[in-house]
Amino acid sequence: MGQIAGIARHSERRGPIEQLTSVRVSPEFGVEGDRNGGKQRRQVSLLEAEDWAQAMREVGGSLPWWERRANLLVEGFDLPQREGVRLRIGDDVVLEVRVEIDPCDRMEELHPGLRQALTVDWRGGAGAQVISGGTVSVGDEIRIEDA
Structure with missing residues (x-):
């Protein structure tokens, strides 16, 4: 089991990033106020803290x-690298992993070599669909949902 170490959202493409201590997520809107909420396969984006740190090194x-523009930073947890795995955050929120998030050109704009460093082993993060909504807060536990 790991925990949510950070929460962020951005309401428009290339728009400012807002850091939060908690946020509502729902099957209808994904992360409340985030521009990607309407995308079925990646309503919520998750990034492993260690993967980001390794790419930076x-x-x-x-x-x-x-700056990766992910919604949830997780630490102490290895994100599953296959579609269909369900993740439980806290007591109420359930996400289903749908897709690997490929790093875009923006990563290369931020730092030379970053796009390539994020292509290894799902380091760019995972996109998930909200199955069961609720509030996600920094410090919430994240784990694989029992079948």
Whole structure:
């Protein structure tokens, strides 16, 4: 089991990133106020803290995790790398992993070599669909949902 170490959202493409301590998520809107909520396969994006740190070490960078534009930063947890795995966050929220999130050109704009460093082993993160909504807060436990 791991925990949610950070929460972020952005309401428009290339728009400002807002860091939060908690946020509502729903099957209808994904992360409340985030531009990707209507995308079925990636309503919520998750990023492993260690994956981001490793990519930063490889490129010699020191960018904060939210520059990846992910919604949830997880630590102490290895995100499943296959579609259909369900994740429970806290007591109420259930997400289903749908897709690997490929890093875009923006990552290369942020730091040379970053896009390539994030292509290894799902380091760019996982996209998930909200199955059961609720509130996600920094410090919430994240785990694989029992079948």
